[in-house]
Amino acid sequence: MRQESGKGTGTEADPTAAGTVGAPRAPEARAAQGTPAAPRPAHRDGNVLRWVGAYASSMIGDNIYYLALSWAAVSAGSPAQAGLVMAVSAVPRALLMLFGGVIADRFGPRRVVIVSDAARCAAVLAVAGALLATSPAVWLLAVLAVVFGTVDAVFMPAVGALPARITTRDQLARVQGMRGMAVRVAHVLGAPLGGLCVALGGAATAFGFAGLLFAASVPLLMAVRVRDLPGKAEGRASGAWGDLADGMRHIRRSRVLAPLLVLIALSDLGFVGPLNVGLTLLADQRGWGASGLGWILAGFGVGAGAASLTLTVWGRVPRAGLVLSLAGIAGSLAIAGLAHVPGVWYAVGMAGAVGLLAGLSGALCGALVQTESDPAYVGRVTSVSTFFSLGIAPLTFPVTGAAVDLWGTGPVFTVSAALSCLGGMYGLLRGPLRRAELPR
Incomplete structure (x- = not known):
């Protein structure tokens, strides 16, 4: 299970914000006076x-x-080679x-996402064709994995930066909720569909369907309209390293973004290991089996x-900085309680x-990252938050497994939960983050 997470207020004018004094006007009157209509909620846009x-779909x-x-x-190699x-x-x-964040800001997130999905399509279809002609080879699968990892490094910051370019700032929490629902649907449908494809025609069929x-x-994506950046160009002449350093300075200067990214890093480092590796080992040790x-x-x-559904419908959570820290x-x-529950159904409720x-x-963190970042830096800021959740945190999987072997699930879950809890406590202690609000 690959967890996706992204745990800010910009200064640009909102081109779709409408405000009129007095009684509501008819649409014709608004049009005649040049006042735009109220923006459509994201879930109806x-x-x-x-x-x-x-x-x-992606x-x-x-x-x-x-x-x-x-x-x-x-099928192609030993367990060690498969790992x-x-x-x-x-x-x-x-x-x-x-x-990847530098590339998203320089060339625009929509363009980067389109090229990334096209590249992933070409890579998996090429491997599907190769598997139809011959048996799978470990080296070919390793090459595909490297290609996918490289494309992911560009795709993930770009897809995280795109919501700020397709909707208004007051709708970003709702969009994060909709994104979370899409992830849940993908997890529910992806594995059964993949298993069905493998059963019908092997890995080649599954790669082809993907x-x-x-x-x-x-x-x-090509039909999605994006807004231009207000007053800033997407490209810079300072080179990739200069753009990256510029993005880091933008984060350090922000009284909300800097502590928010520390919170995200601590939370993800404590969360990802137990939920991806620890749960499997816990179910095995407790005798709950694959069904459990x-x-x-x-x-x-x-x-x-x-x-995700609550945020999609509700659209905004007051005191977002306080709520995300407490949550x-x-x-x-x-998380700590998962390793100490007496039975599988208690574990289901705790999960x-x-x-x-x-x-x-996570959704509130993502929305604050979007609204607190200057639009010209959203890709780079998103890449920093994604770097910890999907770049560094997965590298802790072997450490989590080895620690469970040495000390058992109880201590490992407790230590991981303490690290994650430290992130929330840090958010409470940093006043600007604790008081951060999402736009109305």
Whole structure:
């Protein structure tokens, strides 16, 4: 299970904000006086819905790809070789993620996402064709994993930066909720569809279907309209390193972004290991089996989906900085509780609480990252937050597994929860972050 998370107020004028004094006017009167109509909520905005549809298609393809890759790797080599194939994509993702944000800001996030999905489509279709002609080779699968990791390093910051360019600032929390729902749908549908493809035609069929889903996202993305940056050019002449350093200075200067990214880093480093590796080991040690693990993951998915749905409908959470910090602390306590519950159904309920609280905190973090960043720097700021959650945190998986072997699940879950809790406590102690609000 690959967790995606992103745990800010900009200074630009909102081109779609409307404010009139006195009684409401008819549309004709508003048009005659040049006053724009009130913006449409994101969940009713066709432009946003096209982006969500493209993102969901890409994420379902992503889940099918990972299942097909793991199946092909197990079929082609030893368990150690299969593990290497699955892990090798993390290296380019971690090394290149920060420069992915530079690319997103320089060339525009929509263009980068379109090229990334087209590249992923071409890569998996090429491997699908090769597998139809011959048996899978470990080296070919490793090359595909490296290509995917490299493209992910560019794709993830760009897809995180895109919402700020397709909707108004007051709708960003709602868009983050919609994005979370797309991720949940992808997790629910991706694995069964991938398994069905493998059963019907092997890994080649699964890779081919994933490629078609990546291809389906491209025309939807091309139909998405993006707003120009207010008063700033997307490109700079200082080079990649200069742009990256400029983005880091922007983060340091912000009284909200700097502590927010520290909170995200601590939360993700404590969260990702137990939820991706620890749960499997916990279910095995407790004798709950694969079915028990499936129910626990389902509980987590239901909780996270409920948080996403709430934000999609509600649209805004008052005292966002305070709420995300408190939700992070409460979610950390629930992570610790997972290793100490007496039975599997208690674990399912606790996992639901983790999903609800972590989903709420993560979505609010993502919305604050968007609204507190200057529009010209959103890609770079997003790349820093994504760097910890999807670049560095997955590298802790072997450490989590080794620690569970040495000390058991209880101490490991407790220490991980304490690290995650430290992030929420840090957010409470930093006044500008604690008082941060989302735009109305």
